[in-house]
Amino acid sequence: MNELKFKPLKAALFMALAVFLFSCMDVLTKHMAESFPAPFVVAARYAGNLVLLLALVAPREGKRIVHLGRPWLVILRGACLSAVSLTAALAFQRMPVAETIAVVFLAPFAVTLLAGPLLGEKVQPISWIAAAGGFVGVLMIVRPGSGLDPLGVLYAGLTAGGSIVYNMLSRSLARTETSWSMMFWTALVGTVIFSSVTLGQGAIPVPQGMDLVFLGAMGALSLVGHLLFTQAFRYAPASTISPVNYLQLVWSGILGLLVFGHMPDPWALAGMALIAVSGVSGALYPLIQPRFARKIGGLA
Template sequence: MSDSPAGQAAQKNAPHTITLLQHNALKGFLLAAAGLFLFACMDSTTKYLTTHYNVPFVVAMRYIVHFLLMVMILAPRHSAQLVYTQRTGLVVARAVVLTIASLCMGMALHRMPLAETTAINFLAPTLVALLAGSMLGEKIGGWGWAAIVTGFIGVLLIARPGGGLDAVGIMFALGAAAANATYQLLSRLLASTEKAIALLFYTALLGSIIFGIALPWFWENEAPSELEVILLLSMGVSGGLGHYLFTLAYRHAPASMLAPTTYLQLLWAGLLGWIIFDTIPDSMSLIGMAIVAASGLIIAFKSH
């Protein structure tokens, strides 16, 4: 979808027409990489805050702040673009799927180290590459199929029995991976007809409604400190901006290419986990992470 005046006029004249994406691999990669760094920052903040507050409260604050920032900053000038969609049902479904992923990820981060949780969640790009061929008509190729199997093996090494990870936390991380895969596929599917700003707004709106309804049952009596207030606010900023950049990335590169670039988040998660929480994955987990990352790179460079 074009953001030029001509492209906007075409949308008005043919609102249900799916326009062709103009692929720009480098731009898509850079947008995705920037978004992934913000995601790692948000996950680190979430993990820190869940040691003091329950997970639904923390996730609710993230979505509510995200929504309020969009209303205050963007609504005065872009109100029509925020709410206009061509395939509203899929847009709403995408937003609901993301709220499920956010809750599962928060529960997993509460129980497990940052790097390992992030690595298990990276089954999502593998699932995207697996499904993109049949659902979106994107080629994967022989090397891609081999890489998908390798990626699953890497995740098994990380989540292996006897590895010391919390079993319930692993289940939540796997749930987050499945939800994230669905979210990424829907992002790719909607990128050709919906504006990124509208997709971002509906994720904030639906997340605020869903977690806002549940908030009274999880409200914390203790007032947050100044640092905690700043961190709660920062989650809305990093999460909202990260999803905006990542949504834009899907307009410039195919899902089967962008999926493996998300493995960059493993690097950020490992570094932030070491710096903030002083946790370093064991040797077997590191091997698993390396295998997962390598499988993603193979998909990126050999599937087209």
């Protein structure tokens, strides 16, 4: 069984790097989904991820890469991520990257609040405040009159729901499974599911040139990003590091502007700022609270 060590700074760094890579992958997903069916784009990403695992990791890990302590939960985790990948791709077809990610950030709020009753973790009051602030930020973005595609908002909401289950399973399985085995089975499940869906869609344009490069890059970004994501849960509770996910809003907003030329409206920007501030404050509190308490105690 893997022993969990409390290293919040290391966990926060891993999560911050992971969400940056996820933002890059989201931008590529949106770009590719404009020319190819969403299931095909997701299938190519999972297949690329699986090929890299088999080529670079399997020779070193051997049988350990397929070993599972709780196989059904690992497969369920993979199925959840597959569902999330599809609904996210469908949302990206209809909405800008930053606004889509903002709606998806309903998930970290729920993870923070559910970590107590479901995982037995102690949820600090600041985490509740951060979750409330982030939720208000999401409402500012999806407010009536925002101009967002209602179906796109629905897909983003479904993505958030699947992400809740995926994040909770990631934290639970970190106690018994290796990072590489979880990544292998996640990639395998996603490849099987989306390859089957793609084959049932009939003729699909054959990617060429830079499209092939982009599809390959998606697999690599997914591999490294999910490795960092999984490792982060080994060093801190879900309620502590989930708020770091909010940094993805910053990356998505910058990349969306640079690649697609999209600038969110003032209300959306204010909502994203509120989400980011709430998330970062919730993540940093466990790091500064003991020092603050010692300082106050020394003054008493």
